[in-house]
Amino acid sequence: MHAITYWVIRYVPDVARGEFHNVGVVCGSSNGDWAAAFDWQYLHKKTPRDVLEWAEWFNDQVRQGEALMPDHEFTRGWVEGIRQRQANSVQVGPPLPVVSDNARDAAATLYRQIVQHKFARRTHRTTRRQLRSEVRSLLSYTLMEGEHYFERPEVRLGQMHGDFDFVQVNEALPVIRNVWAFDVAGLDDLERGIQAWNYGITRLRDDGAVLRTKDRALELPSNSVVTAIIDPPLHDSRRRTEIFEATLEAWERERVDVLTVSQFEERFAYGGTGLG
Numbered sequence: 146m147h148a149i150t151y152w153v154i155r156y157v158p159d160v161a162r163g164e165f166h167n168v169g170v171v172c173g174s175s176n177g178d179w180a181a182a183f184d185w186q187y188l189h190k191k192t193p194r195d196v197l198e199w200a201e202w203f204n205d206q207v208r209q210g211e212a213l214m215p216d217h218e219f220t221r222g223w224v225e226g227i228r229q230r231q232a233n234s235v236q237v238g239p240p241l242p243v244v245s246d247n248a249r250d251a252a253a254t255l256y257r258q259i260v261q262h263k264f265a266r267r268t269h270r271t272t273r274r275q276l277r278s279e280v281r282s283l284l285s286y287t288l289m290e291g292e293h294y295f296e297r298p299e300v301r302l303g304q305m306h307g308d309f310d311f312v313q314v315n316e317a318l319p320v321i322r323n324v325w326a327f328d329v330a331g332l333d334d335l336e337r338g339i340q341a342w343n344y345g346i347t348r349l350r351d352d353g354a355v356l357r358t359k360d361r362a363l364e365l366p367s368n369s370v371v372t373a374i375i376d377p378p379l380h381d382s383r384r385r386t387e388i389f390e391a392t393l394e395a396w397e398r399e400r401v402d403v404l405t406v407s408q409f410e411e412r413f414a415y416g417g418t419g420l421g
């Protein structure tokens with residue numbers, strides 16, 4: 146596995162409104178290994194001719210054999226120069242890290258995750274287990290060197306066990322994430338689960354916590370970043386609404402950042418890391 150840098154390529158039909166579509170991704174490393182993937186069907190059908198021609202030109206630059214030579218101009222610095230100049234209908238996102246065997250594999254995987262994936266409001270019920278799977282798949286591509294994430298780790302809050310879905314550890318503050326699906330049938334279980342988690346967050350804010358692995362213990366300070374990734378209720382009911390509103394109020398008191406799962410996905414796909 147190697148450290149790969151990737152950039153998301155966006156088509157911005159209306160710069161003033163800030164709306165955009167991910168149409169491609171380019172990946173590369175310092176050893177001259179480069180690859181790109183574009184949504185050619187969308188580019189041919191939905192974008193102006195000049196946007197399509199730019200994508201074809203850029204893709205040709207990546208595919209040329211000279212691009213694999215160390216002295217060729219196609220380097221990270223060259224891509225960054227393109228990024229600084231492309232500020233209108235075609236934009237290149239900031240460089241982000243990913244770990245992969247090679248640039249081609251990274252481009253294929255990120256294309257599926259970022260370009261093909263459509264972010265739309267859900268029209269069906271989903272479970273917490275399904276949400277956890279979605280977040281897991283995104284986290285696996287956002288880790289930087291020196292970072293680790295733990296799924297359902299053993300976390301001690303004094304003598305109490307903390308129920309945390311994901312804990313990401315880096316040189317800065319740890320990031321604790323839990324997912325919650327509000328459009329579920331069992332409202333009693335949902336309410337009890339959230340109340341128990343909220344109590345754990347209160348204990349964390351008071352005294353911190355300890356994450357235990359097989360060979361070490363990691364301190365989680367009281368000012369750790371805590372994020373709730375939620376699927377808001379689609380089907381209104383008085384009790385569901387009361388639970389949802391009370392939960393948001395409690396999270397505001399405990400400094401819990403709240404993102405819908407779509408917002409979390411977008412932070413990752415549109416040039417962020419999903420952190421926070």
